[in-house]
Amino acid sequence: MQLDAEGWVVDPKVTKSPFPNLKHGTMAAIHGIIVHQTGSPSRDATFNSYRGAAPNGAHFLIDKNGDVYQTASVTWKLWHVGKLRPRCLVQHSCPATEMKLITGWRVAQVHEVERQKAFPDRFPMNDDSIGIEIVSDNIIEPKGTTFEPMTPEQNAALDWMIAGLKALLRFPAIEIYRHPDVSFKNVHEAETATWH
Ligand SMILES: [Zn+2]
Known part of the structure; x- marks a missing residue:
């Protein structure tokens, strides 16, 4: 796997499929990978x-059969993360003023506080992370909405992509998350995703 000067992966396994509407600015740095369904x-x-106009989306898409598409250059900033969860909660280090917001579940305000922080005091966000989408439909169940499990081919492709990107981009700190780990999303998203 190689990367060209414009941020496109050059590899027979990855099909370049640019969607220019996904671009919402330029990515200044890359600190992580977020896995989506x-x-x-x-x-x-x-x-x-x-x-569509100003769509949400990720840099890569993995189809059911494991085929990989690059839909955006890794130099493009995209909208795929949404409102950040406070990282200080995980580390039990949130100041009292922030705890008040968090306790009230004021998601937009929590995000405003969070996005001002420098990485790694916060999770990777749109400005500094690559998104990988996996094609999986929702399943409506009595207990709530879940996702189709990832196919073995999708997990094999995801594992290969993550290993390749890690080697390619030489992250100073390699952080890879399932979407609900960093944002207020359905907790079942990407729960069947696996990687090394
Ligand atoms: Zn997602």
């Missing part, structure tokens, strides 16, 4: 959403 049934359903 699309919550929609097919590659094309996601591609269609990427053609």
